[in-house]
Amino acid sequence: MAERKASVERNTLETQIRVAINLDGTGKASFDTGVPFLDHMMDQIA
Numbered sequence: 058m059a060e061r062k063a064s065v066e067r068n069t070l071e072t073q074i075r076v077a078i079n080l081d082g083t084g085k086a087s088f089d090t091g092v093p094f095l096d097h098m099m100d101q102i103a
Contacts, residue, residue, distance in 0.1 A: 060079070060081060061079070061080035061081050062077070062078065062079045062080070062081075063077070063078055064076065064077035064078075065077075086099075086100060086103035088100060088103075
């Protein structure tokens, strides 16, 4: 079976965003948004 992975990167003048997901991974997540509360909320969703 093929790995179910995807990644997207978008750079603008104001932001740099990179997202990667592995649907067959270990279930661990990490976030580094620079906004501690947003990191916490994203962790709760993960």
